[in-house]
Amino acid sequence: MGFDAALFGACLRQRRLNKSLTLQELAGLTGFSVSSISEMENGRKPTFPKAAGVCKALGVRLSRVLLDAERQADAARAAK
DSSP: OOOOHHHHHHHHHHHHHHTTOOHHHHHHHHSOOHHHHHHHHTTOOOOHHHHHHHHHHHTOOHHHHHHHHHHHHHHHHHHO
16 A cells, blocks of 8 residues: 555646636646646646645545545455
8 A cells, every 4th residue: 555646636637627626726826837736637747835835725634545545445455
């Protein structure tokens, strides 16, 4: 079990979409560039401050998103 940046990014994207936010809107809330948020959502390893900032803007704890990503990884492994 390790950190899966792709699943973490997918969980962030889903949270953003659930809030009906565009990348531009989330960038405005966080102060991060659209490209850095997009990279994070696409599985490029985020820095802790950026991941925490995005989660805060989405109204969710970073630990919750990490747990969601871990559960998805566990489910994928179990399905194999």
